[in-house]
Amino acid sequence: xxxxxxxxxxxxxxxxxxxxxxxxxxxxxxxxxxxxxxxxxxxxxxxxxxxxxxxxxxxxxxxxxxxxxxxxxxxxxxxxxxxxxxxxxxxxxxxxxxx
Amino acid sequence: xxxxxxxxxxxxxxxxxxxxxxxxxxxxxxxxxxxxxxxxxxxxxxxxxxxxxxxxxxxxxxxxxxxxxxxxxxxxxxxxxxxxxxxxxxxxxxxxxxxxxxxxxxxxxxxxxxxxxxxxxxxxxxxxxxxxxxxxxxxxxxxxxxxxxxxxxxxxxxxxxxxxxxxxxxxxxxxxxxxxxxxxxxxxxxxxxxxxxxxxxxxxxxxxxxxxxxxxxxxxxxxxxxxxxxxxxxxxxxxxxxxxxxxxxxxxxxxxxxxxxxxxxxxxxxxxxxxxxxxxxxxxxxxxxxxxxxxxxxxxxxxxxxxxxxxxxxxxxxxxxxxxxxxxxxxxxxxxxxxxxxxxxxxxxxxxxxxxxxxxxxxxxxxxxxxxxxxxxxxxx
Numbered sequence: 230x231x232x233x234x235x236x237x238x239x240x241x242x243x244x245x246x247x248x249x250x251x252x253x254x255x256x257x258x259x260x261x262x263x264x265x266x267x268x269x270x271x272x273x274x275x276x277x278x279x280x281x282x283x284x285x286x287x288x289x290x291x292x293x294x295x296x297x298x299x300x301x302x303x304x305x306x307x308x309x310x311x312x313x314x315x316x317x318x319x320x321x322x323x324x325x326x327x328x
Numbered sequence: 329x330x331x332x333x334x335x336x337x338x339x340x341x342x343x344x345x346x347x348x349x350x351x352x353x354x355x356x357x358x359x360x361x362x363x364x365x366x367x368x369x370x371x372x373x374x375x376x377x378x379x380x381x382x383x384x385x386x387x388x389x390x391x392x393x394x395x396x397x398x399x400x401x402x403x404x405x406x407x408x409x410x411x412x413x414x415x416x417x418x419x420x421x422x423x424x425x426x427x428x429x430x431x432x433x434x435x436x437x438x439x440x441x442x443x444x445x446x447x448x449x450x451x452x453x454x455x456x457x458x459x460x461x462x463x464x465x466x467x468x469x470x471x472x473x474x475x476x477x478x479x480x481x482x483x484x485x486x487x488x489x490x491x492x493x494x495x496x497x498x499x500x501x502x503x504x505x506x507x508x509x510x511x512x513x514x515x516x517x518x519x520x521x522x523x524x525x526x527x528x529x530x531x532x533x534x535x536x537x538x539x540x541x542x543x544x545x546x547x548x549x550x551x552x553x554x555x556x557x558x559x560x561x562x563x564x565x566x567x568x569x570x571x572x573x574x575x576x577x578x579x580x581x582x583x584x585x586x587x588x589x590x591x592x593x594x595x596x597x598x599x600x601x602x603x604x605x606x607x608x609x610x611x612x613x614x615x616x617x618x619x620x621x622x623x624x625x626x627x628x629x630x631x632x633x634x635x636x637x638x639x640x641x642x643x644x645x646x647x648x649x650x651x652x653x654x655x656x657x658x659x660x661x662x663x664x665x666x667x668x669x670x671x672x673x674x675x676x677x678x679x680x681x682x683x684x685x686x687x688x689x690x691x692x693x694x695x696x697x698x699x700x701x702x703x704x705x706x707x708x709x
Contacts, residue, residue: 267497277454314451322365326361
């Protein structure tokens with residue numbers, strides 16, 4: 230009984246965490262567009278799969294190069310959740326024929 | 329080039345103008361056939377393996393690596409090459425001046441320093457190139473040494489600093505490179521005005537530096553300034569950018585910044601282009617293809633294995649055995665039975681260097697040159 234109750238508590242808290250995270254992830258996605266797109270398109274971000282520390286270093290580098298990142302934590306959470314090194318590599322995208 | 333406001337604005341406009349997006353969100357790069365699209369603004373394009381079937385890689389499928397937005401198209405009549413620093417006659421040369429100097433042609437393989445980065449474990453930041461950030465072209469133009477002699481280069485200068493017309497966005501550093509004067513004065517080092525006899529276009533029109541045998545980082549595009557100097561440039565793209573650990577590191581560990589060195593030259597390497605990894609072929613005779621190159625050396629031998637590296641056979645090599653340029657290799661193969669086969673290629677150069685099984689992991693994912701390997705499914709005919 231105790232075990233079931235513990236499991237329910239864990240389930241409840243993780244659902245709450247996911248729900249809380251969704252707002253953060255949405256904010257992070259917006260922040261990505263706001264702070265990155267001025268200089269480059271997003272493909273160069275979305276084609277990579279990096280650990281949290283590595284994404285953090287990338288954000289620091291870009292901030293040093295003039296990116297005005299306001300929601301750093303949300304952006305980092307969004308990058309780790311979608312492009313973390315536990316995610317499979319994406320299928321390469323092709324450009325259309327320009328000839 | 330130090331960006332002024334007008335140039336930054338022009339770069340923004342150029343970036344916004346291309347590539348064009350169609351309604352289905354696909355990206356078209358003018359002048360290029362379909363390419364592996366790592367990024368569109370700025371353009372980072374990888375050559376699909378199916379195009380690697382000729383010794384000279386056509387411009388319309390040649391890979392593109394841009395650090396910074398492509399500069400606004402340069403008017404050939406308005407183009408000026410500035411020469412400053414340790415020279416007797418500082419000044420400017422026009423495109424016509426460069427065209428009047430003796431023109432040389434050098435076939436050379438250009439490879440992005442990060443080609444193959446996607447094969448490293450653990451993953452490192454940067455474009456996740458596979459096998460196709462490389463190509464072989466015939467580059468034509470005056471020798472860089474002849475250009476420098478026109479300006480009366482001081483023989484005591486230790487380095488040559490170069491800048492191109494591209495400028496950084498926001499506070500992104502300018503792409504400025506420096507190389508030892510000895511390499512700058514090498515007879516094969518050119519200021520190329522032509523690539524495969526055509527305009528270099530996105531590859532650095534009207535003048536692109538050719539540094540045969542060295543990685544692509546040194547091959548500055550849209551060259552606008554040459555400055556012989558006593559000291560090495562200290563900008564981002566010389567330090568910490570494009571450096572490699574002096575002492576090999578445990579994979580995933582951080583380097584000591586004082587123990588990172590400038591990359592000069594290239595290792596020996598081969599890549600399999602056909603059949604492609606995880607492709608299906610039917611039981612019967614097939615041809616295994618690829619290319620191999622070795623920086624400032626020539627390729628001596630390429631061996632191929634079709635059984636995971638147990639037995640190796642020499643492949644046939646294309647005739648031209650040159651420093652700087654790749655050799656194509658082929659070997660005929662008839663699998664004995666259906667099944668899954670691991671095909672591998674291993675190159676040896678004229679200096680005796682051999683591709684390793686495990687290339688040294690490094691934090692920027694440079695210089696991948698592991699023995700190449702693809703898996704192929706052979707099905708009953």
